[in-house]
Amino acid sequence: MDSQQDHYKPHLFAKIIEKLGKSDDLVHTPMQVSEEKAQVLFLKSVINVTELQQLVIKPFFEMKSEEGFLQYIRSLPNQIEFTDETSLLVNMTKGMLLINVRQHYILLDIKKVNTDIVQLNSLEPSIHGPQYGFSESLETNINLLRHRYSEPSLVVEVSELKDRAKSSFAIIYDDETVDKNVLTLLKKRLNEIENPLIQSSADLENYLNQRKATLFPTTLLTERPDRMIYNLTAGKIIVIVDGSPQATIVPAVFFDFMVSMDDHYHNFWASLLTKFLRYAGLFTCILLPSIYVAIISFNPDVIRTELALTVAGSRIGVPYPSYIEVLFMLIFIELLTEASIRLPKAVSATATTVGGLILGTAVVEAALASNIMIIVVSLVAISTFVIPINEMSFSVRSTRFLLLLYTTFFGLAGVIVGFIGIIIFLANKESFGTPYLAVYWKNRTKELKVNGK
Amino acid sequence: MNRFLYYLIIINMIANIVASVPRILLAESTNGAITSMILGTFAGLFITIVTIKFYAAYPKTDLMELLNTHTRKWFSILALLYFAINWYIAGLITLITFTFILIRFLTPEMPLVVILFSLLVVILGGILIKTKSILFMFEVVIVLFCPLIIFLLVKTGFNNVFVIDYVRIAMMHINEMPSYSALTATSYLYIGIVNLAVFNKFFSHKKKITFLPIFILTIVGVVVLGLTYFAPIGVGGFDEIERLIYPWISTSDSIRMKFGLVERLLFIFLLVFLAIAIMSIIIHWHGASKLLQGAFSRKWFNWKGHDLSPFLYIILFSLIALIAMINLTEHQLFKLTQFFFNLLPSFFGISMFVFFTINRRAKR
Numbered sequence: 001m002d003s004q005q006d007h008y009k010p011h012l013f014a015k016i017i018e019k020l021g022k023s024d025d026l027v028h029t030p031m032q033v034s035e036e037k038a039q040v041l042f043l044k045s046v047i048n049v050t051e052l053q054q055l056v057i058k059p060f061f062e063m064k065s066e067e068g069f070l071q072y073i074r075s076l077p078n079q080i081e082f083t084d085e086t087s088l089l090v091n092m093t094k095g096m097l098l099i100n101v102r103q104h105y106i107l108l109d110i111k112k113v114n115t116d117i118v119q120l121n122s123l124e125p126s127i128h129g130p131q132y133g134f135s136e137s138l139e140t141n142i143n144l145l146r147h148r149y150s151e152p153s154l155v156v157e158v159s160e161l162k163d164r165a166k167s168s169f170a171i172i173y174d175d176e177t178v179d180k181n182v183l184t185l186l187k188k189r190l191n192e193i194e195n196p197l198i199q200s201s202a203d204l205e206n207y208l209n210q211r212k213a214t215l216f217p218t219t220l221l222t223e224r225p226d227r228m229i230y231n232l233t234a235g236k237i238i239v240i241v242d243g244s245p246q247a248t249i250v251p252a253v254f255f256d257f258m259v260s261m262d263d264h265y266h267n268f269w270a271s272l273l274t275k276f277l278r279y280a281g282l283f284t285c286i287l288l289p290s291i292y293v294a295i296i297s298f299n300p301d302v303i304r305t306e307l308a309l310t311v312a313g314s315r316i317g318v319p320y321p322s323y324i325e326v327l328f329m330l331i332f333i334e335l336l337t338e339a340s341i342r343l344p345k346a347v348s349a350t351a352t353t354v355g356g357l358i359l360g361t362a363v364v365e366a367a368l369a370s371n372i373m374i375i376v377v378s379l380v381a382i383s384t385f386v387i388p389i390n391e392m393s394f395s396v397r398s399t400r401f402l403l404l405l406y407t408t409f410f411g412l413a414g415v416i417v418g419f420i421g422i423i424i425f426l427a428n429k430e431s432f433g434t435p436y437l438a439v440y441w442k443n444r445t446k447e448l449k450v451n452g453k
Numbered sequence: 454m455n456r457f458l459y460y461l462i463i464i465n466m467i468a469n470i471v472a473s474v475p476r477i478l479l480a481e482s483t484n485g486a487i488t489s490m491i492l493g494t495f496a497g498l499f500i501t502i503v504t505i506k507f508y509a510a511y512p513k514t515d516l517m518e519l520l521n522t523h524t525r526k527w528f529s530i531l532a533l534l535y536f537a538i539n540w541y542i543a544g545l546i547t548l549i550t551f552t553f554i555l556i557r558f559l560t561p562e563m564p565l566v567v568i569l570f571s572l573l574v575v576i577l578g579g580i581l582i583k584t585k586s587i588l589f590m591f592e593v594v595i596v597l598f599c600p601l602i603i604f605l606l607v608k609t610g611f612n613n614v615f616v617i618d619y620v621r622i623a624m625m626h627i628n629e630m631p632s633y634s635a636l637t638a639t640s641y642l643y644i645g646i647v648n649l650a651v652f653n654k655f656f657s658h659k660k661k662i663t664f665l666p667i668f669i670l671t672i673v674g675v676v677v678l679g680l681t682y683f684a685p686i687g688v689g690g691f692d693e694i695e696r697l698i699y700p701w702i703s704t705s706d707s708i709r710m711k712f713g714l715v716e717r718l719l720f721i722f723l724l725v726f727l728a729i730a731i732m733s734i735i736i737h738w739h740g741a742s743k744l745l746q747g748a749f750s751r752k753w754f755n756w757k758g759h760d761l762s763p764f765l766y767i768i769l770f771s772l773i774a775l776i777a778m779i780n781l782t783e784h785q786l787f788k789l790t791q792f793f794f795n796l797l798p799s800f801f802g803i804s805m806f807v808f809f810t811i812n813r814r815a816k817r
Contacts, residue, residue: 298560304716410571411560416724420594420731421575427590428582438589439596 010100012085013041019089031057036066039100046095048112055110056099070101078109090166116140119245123390124224128265133223138168138242145172145238149229161241163198168242177235179251182432186237186250200244208239208250215398217391218431220252226261251432255439257392258282281386284379286400286422289326290407290415292376296322298411310372317367323408325369329377330404332359334397337381455656458646460591461736462501462670465645466677467602468733471701471726472550473790475681477638480695482686485629490678492631493639498671500801501646505662507808508653511815516650517747520807523814532807533748536650537741539800543644544737545774546790548572551730553783558702559723569778572731577767579735580742585655587739594732601725605705606680608718614707615687622691623683637794642681643674644797647804651740698783742766 013028020026025044030037038060042052055076063069073079080096082088088107092098095111115136122133134141142156153175161167171190173183186208193207205219222228223246228238231249240247249256258278263271296315300308318325336355340348360378363369380400387393399422406418429436478486511519516536520529552569560568579587609615649656685700688707697703705722715721745766755761781789 299720302715302717302720304714307714406571410567411563412720412724413555413559413568413727414571416728417571417575417731420728421578423593424575424579424582424586424590424735427593428586435586435589437593439592 010039010105012105013039013098013100015085016041016089016092016098020092031060033061036060036063036069037101038066038069041092041098041100043092043095046093046111047097048095048110051110052097056097056108066101070104073099073101073106073108076108080107080109082107090160094166113137113139115243118144119223121223123246124222124227124261124388126224126260126262126265129224129261130226133225134240134245134247136243136245138170138240141240141247142170142172144225145228145232148225149174149232154232161198161204162194164196165199167198169204170238170240172232172238172240174232174235177233178237179235179434182251182434183237185432186239190239198241201239201241201246201248202244204239204241205248208248216254216395216426216429216436217257218250218252218429218436220249220256220389221246221391222249222389223247224261227259230259230261230264231256251434253431253434253436253438254392254426257389258387260388278386278388281383282396285383285387285396286403287415287419288376288380288383289330289400290403290418291412292373293323293326293404294407294412294415297408302412311370314370314372318370319367323404325373326376326404329363329369329373330380330401332363333377333381337384457588457591457652458505458649458656459666459669460588460595461648461652462643462645463673464591464595464729464732464736465648466642466674467729468547468726469642470677470681471554471699471730472547473787473794474638474642475685475700476695476698476787477791477794478635478682479685479697479700481632481635482623482682482691482695483626483629484632484635485626486632486635486682487624487627488629489631489633489635490639490682493636494643494671494674494678496636496640497643497674498667500640501643501670502662502667503805503808504646504649507812508649508656509662510812511653512656513654515652515654515743515747516807517744519811519815521747523811528810530748532803533744535803537744537748540737540741540744541770541773542793544734544741545777546786546793547730547737548576548734548774549778549781549786550790551727552778553786554699554702554723555727557699558706558719565778566775569774572734573771573774576731576734576738577771579731580739580767580770581763582739584651584739584743587736588652588655591732591736594728598725598728601721602729605718605722605725606684608710609684609688609705609708610680612708615684616690617687619689619691620683620687623686634791634795637797639678641794641797642678643670648736648740651743698787738767738770741770 017026017028020043023043026041027044028039028041030039032038040052040056056073059072060069063072080091082091088098091107095109095113097108097110099106099108116139118132118135118140120131120133125131134144138158142158146154146156151174155171155173155175157171158168159171161169169190171183171186189208189210192210193204195207198204198207202221205217205221208219220231228247228249232238236252237250238247239250258275260274260278263275266274295302296311300312303311315322332355336352339351339355343351356378360374364371364374384393384397387396403415403418403422406421407414410417423437426437427435478490481489517529517533520532524532548569552565552572555568556563556565579590582590681701685697685704686694688704689697689700694700702719702723706717706719708718710716710718742763746760746762749762
């Protein structure tokens with residue numbers, strides 16, 4: 001860099017002060033003991049002041065010579081290479097310290113991060129598994145992963161996004177198991193992202209898909225370190241954006257979304273039962289509203305006579321066809337779910353009580369929906385929550401409306417035909433070149449490998 | 454043998470349980486249906502083995518590539534066109550049969566064209582997807598529906614409506630000369646393997662024909678065939694069974710699940726076999742579309758670098774299906790099916806000739 005000597009304000013310092021000088025937290029401190037001089041430049045708000053004192057200021061006054069201090073600074077491990085002024089400026093704003101001794105400029109990383117507290121799992125809680133998830137600081141998160149997966153082949157590549165926030169992100173993979181094609185594709189796509197602002201892993205995901213309208217997620221967003229490790233051993237790649245307590249796993253196929261980490265912590269039969277429940281929930285949630293419409297409006301003769309009479313009896317007084325009833329109740333339940341997500345915790349209990357209990361009863365009493373409809377809708381709502389990953393649960397919720405539409409037009413045959421249609425759609429989908437709905441029958445280690453087959 | 458190969462064969466077998474095969478077999482029940490079934494099984498297995506053997510020599514290629522590289526242009530276009538038409542008609546027959554079945558048994562108030570449309574929307578989607586995805590789709594559908602199919606078949610075979618004496622009567626006719634149409638109908642059950650023409654691209658391993666896969670196929674084939682023929686007889690009696698238009702549907706409707714949520718077996722049966730039939734139609738029409746794409750150069754139908762010819766073909770497919778649907782009666786459809794099945798030996802003959810030509814040219 002610039003080697004011109006300037007006694008009071010070196011050339012580079014002047015430049016930076018010109019760029020960042022409008023901020024009041026920029027501090028420029030010259031240090032001097034007799035003939036020895038050094039200067040530091042930093043942003044007060046992002047610097048760890050204790051570390052600055054310990055690492056830089058105190059040694060400077062204890063050193064005998066400028067040369068000794070320079071050599072000391074140079075041997076510090078948290079020194080950062082810099083090549084041009086732009087990256088230097090970005091680094092300064094992230095909490096780097098610029099030191100000038102004689103003609104030399106040294107960049108030290110002593111940033112202060114206030115978001116490195118590891119948080120409890122909130123989205124994917126489990127009974128037996130680890131209870132703590134990620135923090136919002138990238139370095140802490142990498143530390144957490146390294147800690148859990150002490151394999152020398154684990155590669156951590158940290159770089160920066162090209163948006164205005166200049167967030168750092170890390171690509172983490174096991175060099176031995178990773179699918180090289182996926183890795184190249186991922187890096188290519190990350191390079192192609194040109195969005196002005198990306199704030200979290202979830203945000204990044206939307207741009208990784210490279211499609212505006214996607215119904216099913218092709219990358220998996222998780223907050224559980226154990227799930228990440230589980231996928232890492234299977235040769236998948238993890239992308240973490242700084243400032244986000246979740247990480248993205250690529251590639252992700254349909255069955256990845258149906259795995260709960262508790263499956264591995266329970267015993268065989270218990271986890272088989274929960275798996276069965278989960279898939280039963282999935283099918284209930286997609287098929288049940290449509291089957292209800294098909295049976296009520298098209299083929300009441302399908303179910304046994306007693307049941308048909310019960311259903312018909314409960315619908316006495318309901319003034320409109322079944323599909324409106326179902327649509328009305330489904331939208332109602334969706335509103336209720338959405339409301340309880342957005343509301344503060346203290347109020348959300350009220351919402352569920354008012355919405356679920358009081359309105360549910362009132363709707364039946366006013367003959368706007370049948371009793372059985374309420375049961376169907378509640379069952380569907382509960383089944384949705386059985387799906388372990390939130391993203392998939394949202395997709396499934398949207399899918400069932402499509403199937404409902406198809407059934408409304410074409411009846412009972414429409415349920416099956418539409419369902420096949422969904423399977424066709426999913427089977428044709430790919431996540432980073434991996435088929436989305438491929439079934440793997442091999443044992444667990446082989447099945448885990450993305451590039452196994 | 455790769456598991457996807459079994460799927461190709463088994464989907465075709467199961468789809469034909471409901472469609473026209475049992476009706477043809479039952480129509481010939483006093484004319485040597487049993488001997489034809491035995492002979493047809495051997496014929497079917499022979500075709501399966503020959504087809505696998507032929508494609509095993511050319512892993513990771515499909516018939517279109519083989520024809521285009523090894524034979525002259527006019528020959529490859531003619532052969533591919535012939536195959537495509539056969540594939541298309543096979544799918545068309547299943548599609549129209551199922552449209553008729555749906556209006557008879559499930560949605561009698563719905564117009565035929567609407568039923569056809571409801572099936573076409575999904576089938577056309579299935580034609581347009583990647584060939585490899587079709588294999589994954591098969592697997593999921595088979596995993597989901599196979600338990601139900603086994604349940605249905607077992608339920609049909611083991612219940613108090615099923616009278617073994619009728620089966621014994623049917624067995625009395627074992628000493629008759631085989632009938633031609635029953636023979637072709639039987640071998641049609643085994644025809645699923647010819648779809649390798651399109652799907653061979655994804656079978657990279659050298660397929661060796663060992664004893665076990667052939668044994669499994671024989672067992673599955675014999676069980677399916679036996680059920681196809683004997684279950685309607687056991688349930689419906691021997692004497693008038695040939696009068697039923699859809700023998701298997703009527704058979705399943707005579708069975709009642711006393712404690713089931715759905716009392717009549719018919720509905721589960723219809724829906725499950727509808728799913729399998731859609732698979733069968735998709736596989737045939739996807740094949741037809743790919744064969745046509747292989748036959749004709751695609752350069753003449755490009756738009757901004759996208760190949761639009763599949764869209765042209767699916768429009769053509771749906772139009773022909775629509776016209777056929779409007780004009781055919783159930784009886785004509787049955788006659789057409791029988792005629793198509795009767796042409797099967799010539800189809801095999803031409804296939805063998807094409808295989809032979811490719812093999813000879815490839816060796817040169």
